[in-house]
Amino acid sequence: MRTITLLIAAGIIFSSTYVSAEGRSVNMATVTGVREVYRIITVREPITSREEICEDDGGLGGAVVGGVAGGIIGNQIGRGGFNTAMTVLGAAAGAAAGQNMTRGTKCYPRDRVSYSEREQEVVDGYIVTVESGDEFRTKTRYHVGDRVKIRSTIE
Secondary structure, three states: HHHHHHHHHHHHHHEEEEEEEEEEEEEEEEEEEEEEEEEEEEEEEEEEEEEEEEEEEEOOOHHHHHHHHHHHHHHOOOHEEEEEEEEHHHHHHHHHHHHHHOOOOEEEEEEEEEEEEOOOOOOEEEEEEEOOOOEEEEEEOOOOOOOEEEEEOOO
């Protein structure tokens, strides 16, 4: 029974420090201070705006349709020797009228995407101070009063 008590007492005494075969020791320490470490990142955000694009339409489609229709009408009006002349005249008049009817400006909406960049501070880690005054940097958040393992190398 006495051996078991001694083993438990030794375990309690040495539980806060042990040395591994590689010559590293691990100690338990209480955190006394925590400071956040920041870094600046660039945030890129899209901005979408709608704009109206307008183009001149020369009315080519209207000229073709008007020319065909005018040629057919001119062919129906002309008789005899004037038939060819009336067909050509009707096609020319129809093409001019069709082009004038469809000529103009065509507009349509288009989305335009641009980007805005801004800098922002973000937490990059923490500098933790322990009761011995030693400091270490970590990505994990500790709080004052936490118990942490401190590894050191024995030389």
